[in-house]
Amino acid sequence: LYSFEIIGTIAFAISGALIGIRRKLDLFGVIFLAITTAVGGGVFRDILIGNTPPTAFINPTACIISMITALIVFFFYDEKFSKLERIITISDALGLGVFTAVGCRTAMLHDVDGIFAVTFMGMCTGVGGGIVRDILVKDIPFVLKKEIYAIASIIGAVFYYLIHQYFSDIISLYTCCVLIFVIRLFAIKYNINLPVRNNKIYI
Numbered sequence: 001l002y003s004f005e006i007i008g009t010i011a012f013a014i015s016g017a018l019i020g021i022r023r024k025l026d027l028f029g030v031i032f033l034a035i036t037t038a039v040g041g042g043v044f045r046d047i048l049i050g051n052t053p054p055t056a057f058i059n060p061t062a063c064i065i066s067m068i069t070a071l072i073v074f075f076f077y078d079e080k081f082s083k084l085e086r087i088i089t090i091s092d093a094l095g096l097g098v099f100t101a102v103g104c105r106t107a108m109l110h111d112v113d114g115i116f117a118v119t120f121m122g123m124c125t126g127v128g129g130g131i132v133r134d135i136l137v138k139d140i141p142f143v144l145k146k147e148i149y150a151i152a153s154i155i156g157a158v159f160y161y162l163i164h165q166y167f168s169d170i171i172s173l174y175t176c177c178v179l180i181f182v183i184r185l186f187a188i189k190y191n192i193n194l195p196v197r198n199n200k201i202y203i
Helices: 003-023 026-049 061-076 084-109 115-136 150-163 169-189
Strands: none
Touching: 003 026, 003 061, 003 084, 003 115, 003 169, 026 061, 026 084, 026 115, 084 115, 084 150, 084 169, 115 150, 150 169
16 A cells, blocks of 8 residues: 555656646746645545644655655656656556545545545545646646546546445555546547537626
8 A cells, every 4th residue: 555655646746747847947846846746635635534734744755755756857857758748647647546546545544434425535635736736837727627537536436435345455446546547548548528618608
């Protein structure tokens, strides 16, 4: 489980750091965006379930991992050898899957019961950090656009809740994560989006 959370932390930190680089932030800005992306969702979840102070403030491991990841990305990333958007997309999709699963598990460990509550906590953990990240760089968060983002998190969280009754924690976690990751990348590859109203509204 600890390794599972480290994977998610690194993935989201990479996503945040690369977006910071793309927006021409300085070193502090890149590190701050990486940390915010990695721990933001968990902070939201902990506040909602009454687990205060949030785990990220008591145990700084995730923040330290995010900081190291951001430093590596900042000093060693070279656009000539990699496609920035592709790395951001893959990292973000992986982080979304990991933290949605972790959010569901944490909610259930704190006696949050019911499919709606567990799903909501999983989604908040998965999308919370990305929302804060996008707001900080003045982007419309993925969750509010036509992207299949929050929907993927919700599907994975519901699946986690249903199979957790029959399988172990680790199987539920990995299944949820893989499902969300696949849905997210499938939607991007085949340009599958939610409908958007294009009608002009005059006020």
